[in-house]
Amino acid sequence: MDQNHPLYHLPVVFFYSATPSAADDIGTLKSSLSTVLASFYPLAGRLSGNSLVDCGDQGAEFFEARAPNADLSEILSSDEPDLGEVKKFLPCSKGEASCCDSEPTVILSVQATVFRCGGIAVGVCISHKIADGRSFFSFLQGWAAAARGSFSSEYSPSFDGAAVFPPKENAVPNAAEQPPEKPPQVHKRFVLGGPKIAALREKTASSAATRFQAVAALVWRCAVRARPVARVAVAVVVANTRSRMELRSPNGSFGNCCTGTLAGIPMDEVENIAKSDVTENTKCVLEEEMGAAVKRVDAEYVRRLQGEDGWQRQLELGWEAVRKCGGATEAGFDMNVFSSWLRLPVYEVNFGWGPAAWACMTQLRPSSIVVLPRPPAARDPQGMEVWASLEQVEMAELQRELEKLVPLNPVHHVTQR
Missing domain, CATH: 3.30.559.10 (Chloramphenicol acetyltransferase-like domain)
Incomplete structure (x- = not known):
């Protein structure tokens, strides 16, 4: 199943209303990410070819950003959200489907952006090569639980997919190539x-x-x-x-x-x-x-x-x-x-600030x-x-x-x- 997926990232942005201590909350996000990666350890590794994840603890990417001239309400009240603006809350330059700035072998990348009002945007990109939507939100819920100080074994994943859908070397080509040209x-x-x-x-x-x-x-x-x-x-x-x-x-x-x-x-x-x-x-x-x-x-x-x-x-x-x-x-x-x-539990990703005011795809x-x-x-x-x-x-x-x-x-x- 993983081998058949092309090499690109799933990008999602969560927008949370103002918090009283945004700077401290960013620190909690970062430390809790380290905590949860101990259970979701492949996310801290690197893709190696079309069949393996090198779990050498190279780490997930975490970026901090500020939007000093913008309030969250400007996005939430927009009749037609500007996707170009929304993509700025992702840990990548253009928000394309293969979006992470770093090498495509990076599996997980995060950007936390603090608005002038104290609201926070959490943009997350995960490689579709090893995770589908259900797996993505399983990780996000585990991370959110760790941020709240309530992570437990119930959030720990099972990496049993190869036993059910065994990989086969060279079964499919390494899908790094671009898809067929489509009209704009x-x-x-x-x-x-x-x-x-x-x-x-x-x-x-x-x-x-x-x-x-x-x-x-x-x-x-x-x-x-x-x-x-x-x-x-x-x-x-x-x-x-x-x-x-x-x-x-x-x-x-x-x-x-x-x-x-x-x-x-x-x-x-x-x-x-x-x-x-x-x-x-x-x-x-x-x-x-x-x-x-x-x-x-x-x-x-x-x-x-x-x-x-x-x-x-x-x-x-x-x-x-x-x-x-x-x-x-x-x-x-x-x-x-x-x-x-x-x-999917899109609005159950609660880092301690309640459900997101809005969660969206960007690409x-x-x-x-x-x-x-x-x-x-x-x-x-x-x-x-x-x-x-x-x-x-x-x-x-x-x-x-x-x-x-x-x-x-x-x-x-x-x-x-």
């Missing part, structure tokens, strides 16, 4: 309240779909409609294998324990979607295909991914789905990647969509934030359809406590 991408964030998501499900006749599937299908449908040339459409939906194993792996199992399951739409259906209005397409083909793709990842499916040749079977299962919808022809296919963070891979929960202060547990990276025409189509179906809320999300 536009990055946007859309805030959808719970009632608006319910209205979306009703208007697109997709009430049987989960709220994630309903929103993801809408994004996918808009991308299909906006493309100038009709081709087979493929969606990769990220599914967590931990709860789907015969012998269930604990949430503490560290590593990439997610797999991408593919949903495909053949040419005739792509042409039908391209011709019809979004609300006229009542058959909910995209929602149904996404739901079926996730259901396929059962205990038997995960069993096929295990063992020495599991990596090869993972590729075969993907190509099987592509061939089934006709995407293996010379014409090729278009692909989007969808991931939900709605079940997405091309043609990908990540869905995050709304902050607790928004009092909207069914709401979500849709972070999308799409081609310009696809993004324009998505914005038009969202405004038509569920007029977007111009308010950013929450005021400072």
